Each structure stands twice: as C-alpha cells, then as structure tokens.
Amino acid sequence: MKAAALLAGALAALVACWVFANLQGGFLPWFLFGTVAVLALYEGLTAWLPLRRVTVARRLSARRLSSGQPLTVQITVQRGIPWPLAWWRAADQLPAAWDGRATGAQQITLPLWGRTWTFTYRISHLPRGVYTLPGVLLEAGDLLGLLSRTRTCSCHEEIIVYPQVVPVRGWMGHRPEERGLQQATRRRSEESSNVIGVRDYAPGDRLSRVHWPATARRGVLQAKEFELHVTGQLAFLPDLSRRSFHRTDPSVFELEMVIAASLMKYAADARRPFTALFHRTGLTSLGPGADDALLFRCLFELALARPDGGVDFPTTLRRVAQEIPVGATLVVISPDIGREAAVAADLARRRVQMEWFVPLAGPALSHAQREGLAALAAARVDLHLIRTPEQLSDLRAGGVEHVAPV
Incomplete structure (x- = not known):
C-alpha cells in the first residue's frame, strides 16, 4: 500500500477512535483508541526512519x-x-x-x-x-x-x-618475405633496395623490374621483389555487417569475436605490428602497433561489437583493401563466403595478401558456401574453416584443406 494513503487512513482512524472514545467513554473505546494510536505511530516511524541516511x-x-x-x-x-x-x-x-x-x-x-x-x-x-x-x-x-x-x-x-582468447598455434600470418606482392609498382626508389625474391609480372610493372634469368627458367614473366616492400604488418578485418548474420545462429558472431581476439593477442605476443579495422556507420582504424595498449583497445572494440553494420561486407572489403599499407596481410574474419564476397576478395587479392577465417555453426556446408569457397580458393585466398575455438590451437599454414575438411 502506498505510504501516503496508509498514513492518511491511519490518521482518519485515529481521529474517529478519539471522537468515539470521548462520546462513548469507558475502557473499551479508549483501549481501541490507544491501540490505533500505537499502530499509527509505528507505521509513521516505519515509513520515515528505515531509508534515511x-x-x-x-x-x-x-x-x-x-x-x-x-x-x-x-x-x-x-x-x-x-x-x-x-x-x-x-x-x-x-x-x-x-x-x-x-x-x-x-x-x-x-x-x-x-x-x-x-x-x-x-x-x-x-x-x-x-x-x-x-x-x-x-x-x-x-x-x-x-x-x-x-x-x-x-x-x-x-x-x-x-571475447574469450584461446591459444593460436600453427599460424604465421604470411610475411611478405614468404611470398612476393602481386601489384604493379612504379617507384624508382625501390631500385636502390636489395632484391629479395621474384613474383609474377603484373600489368603496369616497369621493364626494369623484370627478372630475366627467372623468366627464362620459368617461361613466364617474373618481376623483382625489393626489400623496400617488406613489412610484417597484419590488418584484421572482422565482419560487423547485419546482412552477413541475419540468417545465422548468434553463436557464429560470438565465434567470430573469439577468432578475432585470439589472432590479435597472438600478433601482440609475437610483436607483429597490426591494425584493426571496424566498419559500422564509419570505418574505425586502430593501430598500427604491437603493444598491449593497442591490444586492449581492440579487445574493447570487440566487446562492444554487434552485427548491426549497415554496409554489406563485400563493399567494406573493397574499401579496406585500398587503404591498408602495401605489403600488409589482410586477415578477414567473416562467415560471408558468397559470390559477391569472393569477387571482392579477388579484386583485393591483386593488391594485398589475404587470409580468411570463416566461423561456421555446423559441420555441413551448403551448396552456396561450397561455391564461395571454391571461388575464394581460385582467387588464392588462404582459407581457414573454424567451427570451434579449439581449432585455433591447431592451425597449419596452407589453406582450407589443411584446417577443416570441406
């Protein structure tokens, strides 16, 4: 009962009992008045005292x-x-x-x-x-x-x-010295750097970059790769698009957050410079760096993350591929392996190295997922199918067939 109504009723009852006792007289009316007075006092003190100070x-x-x-x-x-x-x-x-x-x-x-x-x-x-x-x-x-x-x-x-962080083992995050870049480059300052390897010739490369002995051996035009391009930087791109998750189990997004957090922790422990990119209403970029301060900023963003981005992931992938540093490895964490995403990855792969971690809810793959995986593999994107966090502790470089059966 509301205190004000109860106290008003108690006061009215007290006045009525007092009038009755004065008019009637005798023991019983005054006893009734005393009883009501004690109850009214008790209720008044209980309403006023307990919650003070x-x-x-x-x-x-x-x-x-x-x-x-x-x-x-x-x-x-x-x-x-x-x-x-x-x-x-x-x-x-x-x-x-x-x-x-x-x-x-x-x-x-x-x-x-x-x-x-x-x-x-x-x-x-x-x-x-x-x-x-x-x-x-x-x-x-x-x-x-x-x-x-x-x-x-x-x-x-x-x-x-x-997000939960699990140990990551068996993953290197391809370094540029492991594989040459595939984009055409015209900067003359590179020619004063040491040649560290060769790669396939890309349209737009200057003729001075052609490595003729390697071309003669392989029968395919090969271009020199210069030390100037070497960078160990990783660029992590988790998928926050609403479209990628509107038909998936909520556990898929949580698994994506575990994958992203674990890979970032692995990069920080290995002192690999990394950048984290989060695309919601706008593109937020954290880094580059390799210290604990950057790691905790990224983990905070992952704690806040929700699958509510209004921009579809293939669009985000195209944009990010044009903004990350040349020579970095783009690490994508997304369940969107549809044809549109594969086309965007193919375009991005011409400029940067790419690894793709695919969080999955169940053991079976749909026909559309299989087609997307085939298209991504054709674009030379290294794929890792992850169904449980424990799989991150047993990664091996090389591609999807080495991590989880298709």
Whole structure:
C-alpha cells in the first residue's frame, strides 16, 4: 500500500477512535483508541526512519573479464538510523543480458539493530559486452505487511567482458618475405633496395623490374621483389555487417569475436605490428602497433561489437583493401563466403595478401558456401574453416584443406 494513503487512513482512524472514545467513554473505546494510536505511530516511524541516511557499496571480484568467466559481487548496506521493527529487501539492478545467470542478486532480511548488512551473489558465464550496473534497489516495510517504501541507491560500476582468447598455434600470418606482392609498382626508389625474391609480372610493372634469368627458367614473366616492400604488418578485418548474420545462429558472431581476439593477442605476443579495422556507420582504424595498449583497445572494440553494420561486407572489403599499407596481410574474419564476397576478395587479392577465417555453426556446408569457397580458393585466398575455438590451437599454414575438411 502506498505510504501516503496508509498514513492518511491511519490518521482518519485515529481521529474517529478519539471522537468515539470521548462520546462513548469507558475502557473499551479508549483501549481501541490507544491501540490505533500505537499502530499509527509505528507505521509513521516505519515509513520515515528505515531509508534515511542509508549508503550502499558494491564490491566486484573483477571489472575486466573474459566471456564465460564468473563474477562475484558483494553488496554492503550501511544504515544510519537502525529501526529494528522493519524488514529489508535489496535487489541489484542487472543488465537484461544477465537474466537467468545471477544467483542471489536479491536478498530479504530482518536486520533488527544491526547497522550493516552484507550479502554476496554470483553471476555465472558472463556474455561478451560492456555493461553498467547503475544502482541497488532498497525496499523497507512494516512487519504487518501494510506499508513499504523503496529507494534506489546509485553506485555505478562498468564491467567489460572481452571475447574469450584461446591459444593460436600453427599460424604465421604470411610475411611478405614468404611470398612476393602481386601489384604493379612504379617507384624508382625501390631500385636502390636489395632484391629479395621474384613474383609474377603484373600489368603496369616497369621493364626494369623484370627478372630475366627467372623468366627464362620459368617461361613466364617474373618481376623483382625489393626489400623496400617488406613489412610484417597484419590488418584484421572482422565482419560487423547485419546482412552477413541475419540468417545465422548468434553463436557464429560470438565465434567470430573469439577468432578475432585470439589472432590479435597472438600478433601482440609475437610483436607483429597490426591494425584493426571496424566498419559500422564509419570505418574505425586502430593501430598500427604491437603493444598491449593497442591490444586492449581492440579487445574493447570487440566487446562492444554487434552485427548491426549497415554496409554489406563485400563493399567494406573493397574499401579496406585500398587503404591498408602495401605489403600488409589482410586477415578477414567473416562467415560471408558468397559470390559477391569472393569477387571482392579477388579484386583485393591483386593488391594485398589475404587470409580468411570463416566461423561456421555446423559441420555441413551448403551448396552456396561450397561455391564461395571454391571461388575464394581460385582467387588464392588462404582459407581457414573454424567451427570451434579449439581449432585455433591447431592451425597449419596452407589453406582450407589443411584446417577443416570441406
């Protein structure tokens, strides 16, 4: 019952009992008046005292976690005015994504004269994301169940749940010294650099770049590859397009985030310079670098990431391929292996090296997926089919057939 209505009713009853006692006289009317007076006083004090000068503190076991880890929360309620004749309920305000994961986030107690009330609860298997715990809802009421008052105590806490990171083994992320670039280059400054290898001649190369001995041996025009182009930089491009995921299981996007986070962690541990690109309403680029600060910025972006980008992924791929540094390796993480994506990859592959990690939900591939894989393989894109995070611990260079059967 609302406190104002209850107190108004109690006051009206008190006045009525007083008038009745004065008119009727005798023990019973005055006893009734005394009883109503005591109840009205009790309800008035219960409505006013319990939630005054109350402070709430929240203590977290961690503020930075990985997906799937548990979180322990301790709530401490400090009462300034201990009123023993009231019950208390405390409920932590949790994000909707945590529904069904919290155990004991709401507690009821009768603190009596105690000034401090502490309880602990646990959230299991936290989902990836960035969350805010806004406050704790307190409720106090009388022992008769007639009145209750509520108050929200603000104690904001931000919790970042990064994607799960698993060990990556057997993946090198092709370096330029392993394979020559395939684009035509006209800069004369290259000719003062050391020749580190040869590659297929690309239309637009100057004749001075032709490596005649290698051409004679192979019977196909070969171009010199200069040391100036050598770079170990990786450019990670996770797919955030709404179109790529609108018909897939939500677990596919979560698997993509695990793949992206694990590969970035691998690059940072190996001190390989890398860039991360996120295309939502605009293209966000982080890096290049190879330090922990860049890694955690990227992990934060992955924690925030949602499959809600309005631009289809093939368009993003075409744009990114024109902006990353010459000689870098573009590492794509996307389940979109349709024909449009294959055409975009073919165009991008003429300028940069490319590796494609494909998160999948089930063991079987559709006919369209098989056609897309064939088109990507024809474009000389190294493919890795990933169905579980554990597969990242057993990668081997070479292509899709070495990682997961088609």
